[in-house]
Amino acid sequence: MNLTFTEHDTCGVVHLADPRLDASIAIQFKEVFRTLTAGGGDVILDLSAVEFLDSSGLGAIVAVYKALGPDRHMALAGLQPPVEKVMMLTRMNSVFAIFPTLGAALMAAGPTAAE
Amino acid sequence: MGRAGTASALPDLASPDLHHRLTAGMGAVRRLLDVLRAEMGDAQVSAEMNDTSQIIMAEVLNNVVEHAYGFAHGQPMEVSIWLRPDGILCEVRDEGVPMPWGRVPAGVMPVVDQDRPATLPEGGFGWALVRDLTQDIQYWREQDQNRLRFFIPAEVEAD
Secondary structure, three states: OOEEEEEOOOOEEEEEOOOEEOOOOHHHHHHHHHHHOOOOOOEEEEOOOOOEEOHHHHHHHHHHHHHHOOOOOEEEEOOOHHHHHHHHHOOHHHOOEEEOOHHHHHHHHOOOOOO | OOOOHHHHHOOOOOOOOEEEEEEOOHHHHHHHHHHHHHHHHHOOOOHHHHHHHHHHHHHHHHHHHHHHOOOOOOOEEEEEEEEEOOEEEEEEEEOOOOOHHHOOOOOOOOOOOOOOHHHOOOOOOHHHHHHHHOEEEEEEEEOOEEEEEEEEEOOOOOO
């Protein structure tokens, strides 16, 4: 699994470089995500490289969001069609702010976030 | 072979369009999904149908790995797929433990309340997705195997 964290002015960006967020990496994803975001602040999860999300992967996204606690926000960016489909079928698209691209998510996070 | 029940009612079951045997494991499932995506693409299955099939097959096959076999590696699994104009018929066979109560789980989509994040479900989506995206799910035991058959209609209503 290849998960990276980039600090921006108004939030942190977590980028998953794997093509699948599924049962085979869900537990590892949760552990590494929590470590990377331990410093606080709002988070954008950049899924633009992810071509496929299964129910375990979705569960992992929900788990890391809940672990951020009530005072931190998490947005999703760059959902490919199969990923978006799972989010819609499970109604999870009502929970997260979803942006077509990471750039759009950074713009929404604040005027200086993209710099 | 003496196939019983609904199996004998379908004429083309002897020769699936796609057929794979694999040994149980999440890596093997992931590799098979990649193969199926490529094969369906070659067979002119639409991108949307291909995506839908991936979602369903991932849930069904990982369920075999996790529950029928309890993560024991190396156990036999078999997937047969018939590509039809009106959709895709799939059958999955394994030699693991039967489904609980001998039935396909009800698969009710967990309640999502965006105003109460702490209550958001972290699981229970798998069979709900399968039920949403398929028709005519049948499960039976035959020759000490689990047999699961379902149809993915070419145009499905997502509810």
